[in-house]
Amino acid sequence: MVVSPPKMNEQDTVSCLIASSGSWNVPLLKNNFSIEDVNLILQIPICLSQREDDIIWHYEENGQFYVKSGYWIGRGLVNIEGSSNPGPMVSWWQSFWKTRIPIKIKIFVWKACHDWIPTMVNIARRGVPTDGLCGSCMNSNETTLPSLWDCDKLKHIRGEWWHGRNPLRSKYSNFFDLDCDISCLVNSEEMEFFYVLVWRIWFCRNSKLHGCQTCKVDDVVRWSEAFLADFRSKEKRNMRGGVRSNVVITCWKPPECGDYKANCDAVVDRRGNCVGFGTVIRDSTGAVLASCSQIMEANFSIKVAKLVAIRKCLLFYVDSPCVIESDEATVVKWINDGDRWNSDCDIILYDISTMISNLHGVTVRHVRKRFNKAAHALAKNALGISEDAFWMEEYPDCISKVVHADMPG
Numbered sequence: 001m002v003v004s005p006p007k008m009n010e011q012d013t014v015s016c017l018i019a020s021s022g023s024w025n026v027p028l029l030k031n032n033f034s035i036e037d038v039n040l041i042l043q044i045p046i047c048l049s050q051r052e053d054d055i056i057w058h059y060e061e062n063g064q065f066y067v068k069s070g071y072w073i074g075r076g077l078v079n080i081e082g083s084s085n086p087g088p089m090v091s092w093w094q095s096f097w098k099t100r101i102p103i104k105i106k107i108f109v110w111k112a113c114h115d116w117i118p119t120m121v122n123i124a125r126r127g128v129p130t131d132g133l134c135g136s137c138m139n140s141n142e143t144t145l146p147s148l149w150d151c152d153k154l155k156h157i158r159g160e161w162w163h164g165r166n167p168l169r170s171k172y173s174n175f176f177d178l179d180c181d182i183s184c185l186v187n188s189e190e191m192e193f194f195y196v197l198v199w200r201i202w203f204c205r206n207s208k209l210h211g212c213q214t215c216k217v218d219d220v221v222r223w224s225e226a227f228l229a230d231f232r233s234k235e236k237r238n239m240r241g242g243v244r245s246n247v248v249i250t251c252w253k254p255p256e257c258g259d260y261k262a263n264c265d266a267v268v269d270r271r272g273n274c275v276g277f278g279t280v281i282r283d284s285t286g287a288v289l290a291s292c293s294q295i296m297e298a299n300f301s302i303k304v305a306k307l308v309a310i311r312k313c314l315l316f317y318v319d320s321p322c323v324i325e326s327d328e329a330t331v332v333k334w335i336n337d338g339d340r341w342n343s344d345c346d347i348i349l350y351d352i353s354t355m356i357s358n359l360h361g362v363t364v365r366h367v368r369k370r371f372n373k374a375a376h377a378l379a380k381n382a383l384g385i386s387e388d389a390f391w392m393e394e395y396p397d398c399i400s401k402v403v404h405a406d407m408p409g
Contacts, residue, residue: 004034047347063343252406264313265375266305278378293382307348322359
């Protein structure tokens with residue numbers, strides 16, 4: 001449901017907002033809806049084929065509603081009071097679980113955000129006899145937020161880490177509220193440090209509670225810095241070891257003699273609300289037959305964008321036989337397995353399967369990102385142009401080095 005009432009006639013339908021090219025008419029959207037509504041509308045892909053409308057639950061990948069998923073969305077609405085769109089909360093949690101910190105710290109922060117760590121107040125709620133006071137200052141009830149951030153005994157830690165930054169609000173309702181606020185003010189690496197910091201604060205609190213004096217609160221910031229530096233160093237060493245164990249393939253693999261290969265990719269620009277698409281078609285000698293960079297005003301998820309890239313590739317190249325390669329393994333599996341879900345991905349899958357069924361000898365395969373560099377460069381190039389660009393039997397300078405490196409021999 002849109003928040004802003006559209007400035008349109010009552011008899012107008014959604015189809016009035018779709019351009020003749022099959023994409024959203026963005027100028028018309030901006031003239032009739034608020035920017036918040038426009039951003040949400042641009043997340044919806046449009047099916048090129050004629051089919052009936054469906055009701056979709058966007059918070060499950062298969063589009064089906066489950067009580068479990070409804071429960072977690074409901075909890076998010078409670079945590080973010082006044083929010084009419086739980087989508088950003090879901091995205092926030094997805095980015096949180098991708099942070100580069102030990103899993104034990106992620107689980108601790110997750111519990112803290114839901115107020116599940118055993119503070120004195122939470123213990124008292126479970127029937128354990130306790131006065132509920134903070135063990136450090138003995139002046140206030142120990143809930144999650146004071147124990148990890150607000151307590152007067154932690155003032156020097158807050159000052160040491162947050163010194164010189166934009167001031168935070170003077171009062172937060174819970175730890176999750178603080179977490180979200182800080183995540184808007186610092187980069188991902190500093191956010192990871194914050195998580196290690198509060199985890200160490202809790203560890204020191206437990207050490208003192210149980211009579212262990214080996215952990216000092218005064219050393220929390222320095223200890224956290226050393227811990228995170230050591231963790232990242234080990235992570236880099238593991239990544240280098242993983243690269244050496246891979247199969248030794250150094251470049252793009254050409255198709256069989258007489259066949260063609262089309263590589264495609266998509267790059268999503270969240271800030272600019274646009275998606276760049278790139279396609280490059282080569283023969284068995286590595287020679288470029290055609291290439292293109294295409295731009296679309298949209299706010300797609302990565303998987304939807306990659307599917308649209310494959311669809312654009314099919315529209316751009318209709319000859320056969322041809323191998324189409326994408327570096328998104330999940331969507332390639334959906335196409336080849338014939339998976340059909342009641343989701344926004346399904347409408348693109350429907351278009352792709354219809355196109356492939358009308359062509360002879362067209363297959364879709366997964367390729368690793370390092371073998372899809374030409375298409376990726378064309379997709380990035382699209383974000384810097386104002387209209388679609390096509391090249392026949394030639395290519396732009398942005399992929400010249402990659403094309404030469406991919407040449408057989």
